[in-house]
Amino acid sequence: MVQKEKPEIRPLEEQVRRADPDRALCARFLPESVRPDVDVLLAFHTELTRALAPARSAAVAGPVAGLIRLQWWREVLEGVRAPEHELAAPLLDAIARGVFNRNTLLRILDAREGELHPLPEIAVWQQMMRDGAGGVQRAIGEALGMQDEALLVRLEACGAAYGAGSMLRHWPVVQQSGRYLFPGDEAGLRQAGQDFLKACDAATLPARWQVAALPAILAERDLARNTAQAGAPRGLGDRLAVMWRGWQAAHAFQRSA
Structure with missing residues (x-):
């Protein structure tokens, strides 16, 4: 009996499963055509959430470090900063293709900033x-x-x-x-x-x-x-x-x- 090969798990998909298991489980039932973009979305949300963690560097304390990181992402989404993060280019590509509305992503960012003040x-x-x-x-x-x-x-x-x-x-x-x-x-x-x-x-x-x-x-x-x-x-x-x-x-x- 020939065994079927297991579907390949994309590296980003596995990363999302570890960081956001609830939403990753729900995303499994979305059409395959949108799942790579949704993985990028969920990984982006995880990055924003990580910005809320206490600063690792003693040189930048309190919420300032998080606000700097979130501002970096805001400038990427607004097109005034080079998309140097590995998630930035695919996220901007999804916006350009009309998969996500830029304003929706900026609202997610606004919410994370709201947690810091x-x-x-x-x-x-x-x-x-x-x-x-x-x-x-x-x-x-x-x-x-x-x-x-x-x-x-x-x-x-x-x-x-x-x-x-x-x-x-x-x-x-x-x-x-x-x-x-x-x-x-x-x-x-x-x-x-x-x-x-x-x-x-x-x-x-x-x-x-x-x-x-x-x-x-x-x-x-x-x-x-x-x-x-x-x-x-x-x-x-x-x-x-x-x-x-x-x-x-x-x-x-x-x-x-």
């Missing part, structure tokens, strides 16, 4: 979540060809709900990390995440686009549990829930294409 107001936090985690999900919708603004806004809510749920799930660990959290208590964060989830209403999205909203499954599960899994990897139940719904959503997208 946060305003402890609920409305500001909500917009930061819609721009950041929400912007990532909106960009995935753009990659799939979604043009309906109302649906893109619902994808933003999907991403924001996932971000809030993940923050809640890891609440004790994230609190110790020094990163900016929700400007309120745990119960308030849970309610905010549930509000995002309701605004997304993933179950009523057209079948063609539900493959872009798979993080809503993880959001719903995270927002319904306590913090006992803080710092731990995803359990099998979470992964199977995404895989089952992802398989259905991927087939729905293929049928409608």
Whole structure:
């Protein structure tokens, strides 16, 4: 019996799996035609998130180092700096091909900057979540060809709900990390995440686009549990829930294409 060769795993895809396993799992069910660009998007988001870590050099302390790094990316996206990072050229190419909207990527960057000088107001936090985690999900919708603004806004809510749920799930660990959290208590964060989830209403999205909203499954599960899994990897139940719904959503997208 001849064994089938396993599909080749792209180096960037493997990098994304290690750095952002939840979104990488959801991306597995996207059409193969968009997955390389989505891998670039997710790796870009990881780079922005790393800029929030405390400065490694004692010469540049506090949030200044992060702001410098984020400003570098802003200038790359705006075309005023040479794309010297390995992700910069493919990201700019995806923008040029119309895969991603430049403004969406700049909103993701705005959200990361907002973490470095946060305003402890609920409305500001909500917009930061819609721009950041929400912007990532909106960009995935753009990659799939979604043009309906109302649906893109619902994808933003999907991403924001996932971000809030993940923050809640890891609440004790994230609190110790020094990163900016929700400007309120745990119960308030849970309610905010549930509000995002309701605004997304993933179950009523057209079948063609539900493959872009798979993080809503993880959001719903995270927002319904306590913090006992803080710092731990995803359990099998979470992964199977995404895989089952992802398989259905991927087939729905293929049928409608």
